[in-house]
Amino acid sequence: MSSLRVIAALFVLYAFVSSVFVLGTMALDVEDVALSAIEGAELAVDLAFEAVLEAEGAGANVSGLLDELNDGAEALSKAYISNRVGNFDDAVYFADLCGDLVGSVEAEANELRDVAVVDRNHRLLLSTLGSVLALVCIFYGGFFGWRFFKSRYHRRVLQMKPEVASNES
């Protein structure tokens, strides 16, 4: 009888300890999942921002992309805050939401950058052609203009009549 009691007591103790252990492990798992989701969202935002900066450097208008990034950043803030106050389910939700919101930004930024680079090269080509044309005009215009001016100057000098100045002193 007493051995049965001991076994029953041990069983209850085991059940209690294992439940505490399992619950603790589950809590750790949930926290790890939240941290992992936040790290994934962070990386997505960082990569998207890098792409947006490249597009901006190439001369693209990135205001629309910044709006999309801001939606993602707001969700990421909420994920951090939820994680900090121990609300791991919300942290995972907002981190995933952030990932969804900024997921397409990198590709859009790359597209905008490519368009901006092509547009810039086109403008550079036009500008170069315009400058070369203008330089040719200036040099030819200058050369022939100078020759015309010089011949006119000489003609005017040769047509001048000498004047005799009286010495009244």
Next chain:
Amino acid sequence: MNLEECKSVFAVTVLGLTLVAAFPTVSMVLPFPSGGERFSELWLLGPDHMAEGYPFNVRGGEVQGPIYVGVSNHMGSSEYYVVYVKFRNQTQPLPNATASEPSPLLPLYEFQFFLADGETWETPLFFTVEDVLFQDDTVSTSRISINDVVSSVNASTKWDSGYSGFYYQLFFELWLYSRDLQTFQFHDRFVGIWLNMTVF
């Protein structure tokens, strides 16, 4: 004007026109440094969008605000910012802007956002100091709610006989994303308001 002087005027004119004609192309190829200092602004405004009327005498459980936190970007390109909201008593450390050291206290709330060059960002903030306990010459609080997010704090403050009050400070640190380090760094700017805990 003799011929030599005319020649000089002509040469200078042609040179000037050459520079004007070449400038658009040269400016597209060579990067010209943009002048001016690069910096960010951080500010805090009261409920009427003025630098006055900030919450000061605060009772436990009473919603305070709105106060407005704002940031302006003059860094020459789009930037990624975070504003951390922190809470301290008079003995806990503030950031050291001259040494570029943020306060070691944990943030209670944060705002992350992107700003294009020359643009500003502003947001309202409401807060409530909860579970305020007055004991002799000490006040303690264990919770603070910011924009409906409740965070645990463990801060107590003693009676300040010099300024006749129990003082806490709610302050805001500006951090900037560093592309080289791929993480946020304290941007040497912070603002804050003093809060005097009162019973009535």
